[in-house]
Each structure stands twice: as C-alpha cells, then as structure tokens.
Amino acid sequence: MPPEPLEYRNDLLFFSGISIQELAERFGTPLYVYSESSICRSIDLYRKGAGKRLHRICFAVKALSNISILRLMARESCGADIVSGGELFRAMKAGIEPSQIVFSGVGKSAGEIREALEADILLFSVESEEELGLISRIASERNKIARISLRMNPDVDANTHPYISTGLRENKFGIDRGSLLNIYKKILSMPGLDAAGIGFHIGSQLTGLSPFQDAASILSQTARLAREMGINLRYIDVGGGLGISYNGDPVPGPDEYARQVCKSLDFPDIEIIFEPGRSLVGNAGILISRVLFVKDTPEKKFYICDAAMNDLIRPSLYQAYHGIWPEKKSQNTVRADLVGPVCETGDFLAQDRMMGSFSSGDLLAVASAGAYGSVMSSNYNSRPRAAEVMVGSERAVLIRKREDYNDLIRGEEI
Numbered sequence: 001m002p003p004e005p006l007e008y009r010n011d012l013l014f015f016s017g018i019s020i021q022e023l024a025e026r027f028g029t030p031l032y033v034y035s036e037s038s039i040c041r042s043i044d045l046y047r048k049g050a051g052k053r054l055h056r057i058c059f060a061v062k063a064l065s066n067i068s069i070l071r072l073m074a075r076e077s078c079g080a081d082i083v084s085g086g087e088l089f090r091a092m093k094a095g096i097e098p099s100q101i102v103f104s105g106v107g108k109s110a111g112e113i114r115e116a117l118e119a120d121i122l123l124f125s126v127e128s129e130e131e132l133g134l135i136s137r138i139a140s141e142r143n144k145i146a147r148i149s150l151r152m153n154p155d156v157d158a159n160t161h162p163y164i165s166t167g168l169r170e171n172k173f174g175i176d177r178g179s180l181l182n183i184y185k186k187i188l189s190m191p192g193l194d195a196a197g198i199g200f201h202i203g204s205q206l207t208g209l210s211p212f213q214d215a216a217s218i219l220s221q222t223a224r225l226a227r228e229m230g231i232n233l234r235y236i237d238v239g240g241g242l243g244i245s246y247n248g249d250p251v252p253g254p255d256e257y258a259r260q261v262c263k264s265l266d267f268p269d270i271e272i273i274f275e276p277g278r279s280l281v282g283n284a285g286i287l288i289s290r291v292l293f294v295k296d297t298p299e300k301k302f303y304i305c306d307a308a309m310n311d312l313i314r315p316s317l318y319q320a321y322h323g324i325w326p327e328k329k330s331q332n333t334v335r336a337d338l339v340g341p342v343c344e345t346g347d348f349l350a351q352d353r354m355m356g357s358f359s360s361g362d363l364l365a366v367a368s369a370g371a372y373g374s375v376m377s378s379n380y381n382s383r384p385r386a387a388e389v390m391v392g393s394e395r396a397v398l399i400r401k402r403e404d405y406n407d408l409i410r411g412e413e414i
C-alpha cells in the first residue's frame with residue numbers, strides 16, 4: 001500500500017485525488033507535487049497532541065521553502081524556524097509574521113543578525129558564546145533588545161543517520177550542556193539581550209520518542225536552575241526531528257510525539273515551540289518521473305528515469321529509502337536499480353530493490369519526497385530544476401515553474 005495521500009483507484013495511481021497521469025500530462029516530468037490537506041492534517045495532529053498547553057508551531061523552512069507552502073503555513077497560523085537571511089526573506093514574503101519567527105543555525109552573519117533584529121523576530125536560537133557577543137553588540141548599537149534562546153547540546157544519541165544527528169557532544173550544534181548556566185549568568189550583565197528561552201534540536205528523522213524525553217529531562221534541570229538564577233524564561237524550543245515512515249514501518253505520529261514532549265516538560269507557564277519540518281511535509285509530497293529506458297546488463301536491470309540525484313539527492317546522500325510506486329499497479333515485481341541520467345554512479349533513486357516492472361514511457365511516483373527534496377535540488381549536469389505543484393480541494397496549481405535553459409545561465413557572464 002502506498003503512503004497516503006497516494007492511492008490506487010482501479011489500479012491507477014492517484015495523489016490527493018488527482019491521477020498521476022493527469023499531473024504528468026499537465027505539468028511535465030520530473031514534477032514535485034504536494035498535498036495541502038495532508039500538510040494541514042499533520043499540523044492538526046501537532047495541535048491535538050499539545051492540547052491546552054501553551055505552544056506554537058514554527059515550520060522548519062529548510063524542509064520545503066516554496067513560498068506557497070509558507071503561505072499555507074501562515075494561513076494555518078504557523079510561524080517559521082529559519083536558518084538564513086534568505087529564509088527570513090521567504091518567510092516574510094509569504095506573510096509569516098516576524099513575531100512568529102525563530103532564527104536557528106550555527107553560523108549567522110552580522111548582516112543576517114541585523115536583518116532579523118530590524119524585523120523584530122521572536123527569538124534568536126544561539127549556538128555559541130561568540131554568536132551571543134555579536135548579537136549583543138549589534139543590538140546595543142541599535143538600541144534594541146534581542147530575545148535569545150540558548151540551544152543546548154544535551155549529548156543525546158538520536159539513533160539516526162550520522163549526517164542528521166545534531167545533539168551529540170561531537171556535533172557542531174548547540175552549546176555544551178555543562179556550560180549553559182554560566183552563559184546565562186554572563187547574559188545577565190550583557191547589553192541588548194533578553195534571555196527568553198532555552199532549547200534543543202537533537203537530529204532529524206527520529207523514529208522513537210525516548211531521545212526527545214531524555215533531552216527534555218536534561219533541559220528541564222537546566223531550565224529550573226536558570227530560573228532560580230533570575231533568568232526570565234518564557235519559551236522552551238524543542239526543535240524538530242520527528243521522523244516519518246518511508247518504508248511502512250510504524251513511527252509515532254505528531255499527536256503522540258507532541259503529547260509526550262509536553263508531558264516531559266513540567267513548566268505550565270512556559271510556551272513550547274515546536275519546529276517540525278519533515279513530519280509536516282515529508283509524506284505530503286511526491287516526485288513524479290517517467291521511465292526513459294530499460295537497460296538489462298549481465299549484472300543488473302536498470303530503469304533509467306528522467307528524475308535524478310539533482311532533483312532528489314537523499315538516496316545518494318543518506319542512502320535514504322523512498323517508496324517507488326508505478327502509475328499502473330503492477331503484479332510483477334523485479335529486482336532493479338532506478339537511476340537518473342546524471343553522470344555519477346551515485347545517481348540512483350532506488351538500488352537493488354524489488355519494484356514494479358516498467359517499460360519505457362511509464363510513469364512512477366517517488367513517495368515521501370516532500371521534505372528535503374526540492375529544496376536540496378541543484379542544476380548539476382545543467383539540468384533545469386523540476387516544477388512544483390500544490391493540490392488543494394482536488395485542484396492542482398503550479399507553485400514553481402519548471403526552469404528553462406535561460407535559468408541555467410542567469411547571472412553568468414560571457
């Protein structure tokens with residue numbers, strides 16, 4: 001069974017009520033398609049889990065930054081978790097209020113800090129003492145007060161791919177948990193700073209809740225001591241990181257996750273900030289591709305399709321699994337590699353996998369491609385980036401047009 005909102009109707013593949021064939025004919029391939037109702041359902045699950053607890057959802061823009069998606073987040077009263085000036089620009093263009101924006105990331109430039117201060121964002125999530133000093137300097141020069149939250153590195157193993165684990169002592173992220181209280185103490189005498197929060201983000205694609213609970217309990221101890229020291233904490237930022245099911249294995253839903261996190265943080269007067277990315281948009285997006293050639297070699301069968309690692313790099317970068325679903329339900333399965341046209345052996349969408357049998361011209365959907373898909377796409381091999389479409393109320397709307405060859409050379413000089 002493909003993951004919702006994919007489904008077979010009379011053996012033909014549909015996404016959010018529209019046939020894959022119709023989408024491919026109208027918009028071409030490769031094509032990213034997102035389901036508005038699926039995104040809204042996941043937001044509702046977060047809210048349901050948090051219940052009456054004071055909370056807000058700041059969507060992690062890095063997961064899917066198309067401004068129509070961000071506009072949808074604004075309509076659903078979500079804020080944004082940003083990691084660059086570019087993401088601040090996008091979020092504000094989409095109508096997300098600055099008072100709903102948290103600025104994360106280990107390397108904020110002075111220019112980016114200035115922009116965010118001018119916009120009067122909700123919080124800077126600070127990851128080092130040097131960064132703190134810079135924010136203090138810039139804020140006091142401008143007679144402003146920057147609300148900051150210290151990001152703790154709780155040294156908790158998130159049991160995820162090493163490239164997306166962020167809460168271990170050896171990772172570049174966050175501030176060592178042993179130094180946090182000292183830094184809060186220093187902040188009390190630093191100009192331009194309001195230590196309003198504390199937080200963590202321990203990694204991405206976490207499929208169990210215990211690392212979050214461990215991190216929450218470590219954070220709670222520090223938060224209590226910081227309050228005793230006179231720090232006026234109003235926010236606990238629990239980051240993002242909740243995983244999704246790529247292969248059908250069960251994972252906790254946003255409702256269960258949010259309920260547990262709220263339960264682990266016994267501070268009823270402090271607002272909890274959730275920063276979900278993948279769990280809001282991952283399964284709400286697919287990548288549609290067309291098979292160009294079938295190539296049988298003495299060793300293997302290759303299906304060569306028109307989507308490649310430049311469109312979706314997760315399989316090559318993280319050995320990530322994405323379900324591959326043929327447009328016409330196929331009873332036959334064969335072992336094959338699904339690869340793209342890019343000149344790299346590492347260019348594959350699925351490797352050595354049982355999948356439906358395809359002929360050239362057939363369409364397929366790569367499932368669970370909404371998060372860290374189009375945002376990580378590139379023009380490698382001078383391939384124009386794919387178009388993006390949003391389906392809402394069974395109507396498909398283009399939200400990013402396909403690039404053409406002129407887009408490839410924009411900004412270059414002859």
Ligand SMILES: Cc1ncc(COP(=O)(O)O)c(C=O)c1O
Nearest residue numbers: 060104204240241275276277278
């Ligand atoms: C600080 C921060 N918050 C939230 C997220 C979103 O994570 P996810 O997409 O796993 O929910 C990330 C992702 O890396 C992050 O770095």
